[in-house]
Amino acid sequence: MLLCRVSAVSQTLARWGRRSHRGGGLLHRTLSFSSSRCHSVSSGEGSAQPAEPGSVQGLYRDTVLLPRTDFPMKLTGQKLLDRELQIQQECGFANLYSWQRERKAKKEFCLHDGPPYANGDPHVGHALNKILKDIRNRFEMLRGRQIHYIPGWDCHGLPIELKALGELGTSGLGPLQIRQKAREFAEGAIARQKAAFQRWGVMADWDQCYYTYDGTYEAAQLKVFQEMHSKGFIYQDYKPVFWSPSSRTALAEAELEYNPEHESRAIYATFPLSTLPPEIASEGLNSVSVLVWTTQPWTIPANQAVCFMPNAQYSVVKRADNSQLLLVATECTVSVAARLGTELESVGTFTGSQLEGGICKHPTIPDKEVPLLPANHVTMAKGTGLVHTAPAHGMEDYSVASQFKLSVECMVDEDGKFTDLAGPELQNLSVMTEGTDKVISMLKECGALVKEEQLLHSYPYDWRTKQPVVIRPSKQWFINTELLKDKAKEALQKVRVLPESARGSLLTMLDRRTYWCISRQRSWGVPIPVFYHRETEEALINKHTVSHIANLFKEKGSDCWWELPIETLLPEEVLKKSKAGPATDYVRGEDVLDIWFDSGASWAAVLEESDPRADAYVEGKDQIGGWFQSSLLTSVAVRNKAPYKALVVHGFAVTEKGEKMSKSLGNVVDPDAVINGGKDPSTPAYGADVLRWWVAESNVFTEVQIGPTSLNSARDDINKLRNTMKFLLGNLQGFDPRVQAVDPKEMHYIDQYMLHLLREYSIKVTDAYSEFDAGRAIRVLQAFITREISSFYFSIIKDRLYCDPEDSLGRRSCQTVLEEILDGLTRSIAPILPHLAEEVYLHAPGHDEGDTLFKSGWIKSSSVWRQPGLEEAVEGACAIRDSFLSSIPGKNAAQYDLTIAIEPGLLFELMESLQEEPSSTSSQLAELMMVARVNLTSVLPRDLPQEALLSNGTFLINLEGGVIREDSAYTIAAVPTSAARCPRCRRHTADSADCLCPRCQTAVSHAH
Known part of the structure; x- marks a missing residue:
């Protein structure tokens, strides 16, 4: 039965290889790959090595084909820097983006660049972001896609304005003077950042970037504004x-x-009830005061109400120390008693809704009364369950005021000081400092202060000045995010988010925003295109006025808002369409747009109109509440869809101790110092590829550490890679794949097997890049080089490469594979290490001078390389080799003859495909085993010498996708060889020590 089955399989797989003398080749069907069966063996004496001059081996030194290449194994210092710049020049880095835009491509890949802020020098955060984007762009370009990637800068905003003014050290400048200085400052920062991005090898047309201060960009932004307004x-x-x-x-x-760590002076204060709620009055309770707690005592003068939770329970409690009656939430009684340091005895309990109708006296303003009102924002987590409500100074307070028509009078000016509305005692005092002191002392004087305490808590600060903010009302322009929220969430469902965990943060941020204030009281920005009537102050803004202003901005830039007369900004035809009076009745608005609106409209200004949706936006996690969201809201408002198909959210760069970098701590890693070397001799010049490898290797979805350890490790990894490339290039000297390549069907089986593994590798590495996972691409690369190439293939083929005749089929077969491996490895590292990849390509055979790797495509693997049956043959041999090696620990495989006994069946046929003769010193099986001789037989001979080392094992053959499975047993006997060591190849295959082995005789005679 077995013979019938073997015969049938043999016919099915006959295409796979040469037929043997005894039963035919067997292989070529489906099977899942596992490289774990391949283990390393030291090349030891089995490889030809340079010999001492004058020795017998020395006679043949020049006949051994050792690797030769002028590709340097290591580049350091200035040589490295010069080489990278030379590569950029020679290989046309500057023109690559334009070249790929002009070629024909079936698909486009659009990565929309989030604008870095134009207010400082390039830093490692920029490096992390720009290189991460460039790796993906270069990969997609190699794959044949047309890349749409236009770098941009966010150029407006307060930090630039303040830095420009700070450098001038002057005030009292007009808007146009401020704008001129701010523009100059931004241009300087852009120039420095742009030069750095180019040095890092980032592929783009650097003459065609977008800037939020360009007139064309501002015009596109106003179009978005106008559509959202209408x-x-x-x-x-x-x-x-x-x-x-x-x-x-x-x-x-x-x-x-x-x-x-913000420190506030929190207080408990009383609001005496002047009109008791009917339910409390009916209990006969008098002189009850409502107890409130606040962390912002300065807001008490603006109080308009005290709020309670309608469905909560409240108690009137009596203080044990002074008999005062206080109204507090029942569940807060214990904590309040502890804070006040006294016992509180309940004398009556009510539901929140029973408090309606109560009216309190304002503690610091005589004759002012404030109502008790229901509100859902009241919580029991802190305080007393009764909330002091100042509509001018709180978002929730304002919504209560809107519902109950309370006054929203503001008594705080733009400098954060009390106005005259707060009364003469408070006027001109800064609310956060001396204003707070004064309000607390006023509460104390009128007996309303119950307790004061210092409180450390989280408090909002201005992200630029690092100073606390206040909440105050003013007339501003807003986006109604409440109306957009549900649409935005729906659009986000169709967006792929990497990592998926960031989606929750995006949704939380959307939920937190009920409205978005988009007006700023500054000069450096895009003016809000609104006019106000001189008398009524009514706003004039419509599609006619905004379109006209947008056209002016496109032509002249937004400075014209201040430069042109009102008659030009509001011409007759626009006023007519707007049904408005003469232009002289109006004044132009003085506010500019929030820079998040500036950058959030970038999709409209930068993406192609046919489908203004990017394949990906890639930014740091701080953009979850910034650009990702402002882009989403503006796009959903105008087009009902997200501007991106995928969002990639990366972490921040931190020190190797995990600390945030700051100039004050002196722990900032400067990317320029990483590339060019620092002032300190301990900071070497690593070059741009090391910086890029650091980005690629990192888990970018967490905080990314950078420092000497990670940079040295990156440099060492690249040097190991160079070493592999040098070996490959050295052995390809004089080989031209265009004329000397061997057809896979003609190759040695181990060579075919390596092509099979190379194909598996290329699939894995392509998948990794497609998932924005360059770290996985590196791990796949390193595993392939270490396990399959260096430890396995290189160690086996050195003898054939160095000692076979130069033009022999076996050697050319091997070189064909080495060239494919070199090509595959070079292309697979190219997105990460463009400088090294192009340097290798300059040395590599098989293409014309002047060709560059990036213009020649991705890894070229062929489906013909997939050889499942072949896989079983080579891996079966590897399993046998493992058994043999474990039987001779510490000894050299080259000094043994090996007898392999396998019963007739599939495994025997597989091994026979690797060795046609019963005994051979030069078969593919002997090469794989790296021994002197292999005897292949069905049973071990009885006359084995006493010193023979015996071992056995089994190998599971799995063909036809599991249809054919056979656990095949084998026995092996290793016997020290009696053959002499050949003085040329050092294999134990010669008749005597001064005589060449038959293979070397042929090689030497061919060479001469």
Whole structure:
């Protein structure tokens, strides 16, 4: 039965290889690959090595084909830097983007560049971001896609304005003077950042970038503004916003950072009930005071109500120390008693809804009364369960005011000081400092202060000035994010988010925003295109006025808002369409747009109009509340879809101790010092490829550590890679794959097997890059080089490479594979190490001078290389080799003759494909085993010498996708060889020590 089955399989697989003398070749069907069966063996004496001059081996030294290449194994210092710049020049890095835009491609890959801020020098955060993007772009370009990648800069905003003014050391400048200085400052920062990005090898057309201060960009932004305004998403209102006294402007949520160590003077204060709620009055309780707790005592003068939770329970409690009656939430009684240091005895309990109708006296303003009102934002987590409500200074307070028509009067000016509305005692005092002191002392004087305590808590600060903000009402322009929220969430469902865990943060950020304040009281930005009537202050803004302004901006830039007369900004035909009076009745608005609106509209200005959706946006996690969100909201408002198909959210660069980098701590890693070397001799010049390898190797979805350890490790990894490339290049000297390559069907089976493994490798590495996982691509690369190439293939083929005749089939077969491996490895590292890849390509055979790797495509693996049956043959031999090696620990395989006994069956046929003769010193099986001779037989001979080392094992053959499975047993006997060592190849295959083995005789005679 077995013979019938073997015969059938043999016919099915006959295409695979040469037929043997005894039963025919067997192989070539499906099978899942496992490289774990291949283990390394030291090349030891089995490889030809250079010999001492004058020795017998020395006679033949020149006949051994040792590797030769002028590719350097290591480049350091200035040589490395010069070489990288030379490569950029020679290989046309600067023109590569334009070249690929002009070629024909079936598919486009669009990665939309989030604009870095133009206010400082390039830093490692930039490096992490730009290189990560470039790795993906270069990979997609190699794969044949047309890349759409236009770098951009966010050029407006307060930090640039402040730095420009700071450098001038002057004030009192007009808007146009401020804008001129701010533009110059931004241009300087852009030039420095752009030069760094180019040095890192980032592929782009650096003459065609986008800048948010360009007139064309501003015009596109105004178009988005106009569409959102006409749809009712943008409106003007007087309501509380985050206000930065230190910047004198309104801020959006994304411009805040929360200081967890902020110290406030929290107070408990009483509001005496002047009119008791009917339910409390009916209990006969008098002189009850409502107890409130606040961390912002300065807001007490603006109080308009005290809020309670309708469905909570409240108690009137009596203080044990002074009999005062206080109204507090029942569940807060224990904690309040502890804070006040006294016992509180309940004398009556009520539901929240029974408090309606109660009216309190304002503690610091005589004759002012404030109502008790229900509100859902009241919590029991802190305080007393009764919330002091100042509509001018809180978002939730404002919504209560809107519901109950309370006053939203503001008594705090733009500098964060009390106005005259707060009364003469408080006027001109800064609310956060002396204003707070004064309010507390006023509460003390009127007997309303129950307790004061210091409180460390999280508090919003202006992200630029690092100073605390206040909430105050002002007339601003807003986007109604409440209306957009559900649409935005729906659009996000169709977006792929990497890592998926970031999706939750995006949704949380959307939920937190009920409105987005988009107006800023500054000069350096895109003016909000609105006019106000001189008398009524009514806003004039519509599609006619905005379109006209957008056209002016496109032609002249937004400076014209201040330069042109009002008649040009509001010409007759526009006024007519707007049904408005003469231009002289109007004044232009003085606010500019929030820079998050600037950058959030980039999709409209930069992406192609046919489908303005990018394949990916790739930015740091701080953009979850910034650019990712502003882009989403503007795009959903205008087009009902997200501007991106995928979001990639990476972590921040930190020190090797995991610390945030800061100039004050002196722990900043400067990418320029990484590349060119620092002032300190201990910081060597690593070059750009090391910086790129650091990015690629890191798990970018967490915080990414950088320092000497990671950089040295990256350099060492690249040097190991260079070593492999040098070996490959050295052995390809004089080989031209275009004329000397061997057809896979003609190759040695181990060579075919390596092509099979190379194909598996190329699939894995392609998948890794496709998933934005360059780290996995590196791990796949390193595993392939270490396990399959260096330890396994290189060690086996050295003898054939060095000692076979130069033009022999066996040697050319091997070189064909080495060239494919070199080509595959070079292309697979190219997205990460473009400089090294092009350097290798310059030395590699098989292409014309002037060709560059990046213009020649991705890894060229062929489906013909997939050889499942072949896999079983080579891996079966590897299993036998492992058994043999474990039987001779510490000894040299080359000094043994090996007898392999296998019963007739599939495994025997597989091994027979690797060795046609019963006994051979030069078969493919002997090469794989790296022994002197292999005897292949069905049973071990009885007359084995006493010193024979016996071992046995089994190998599971799995062919036809599991249809054919056979566990085949084998026995092996290793006997020290009696043959002499050949003075040329050092294999034990010669008749005597001064005589060449038959193979070397042929090689030497051919050479001469």
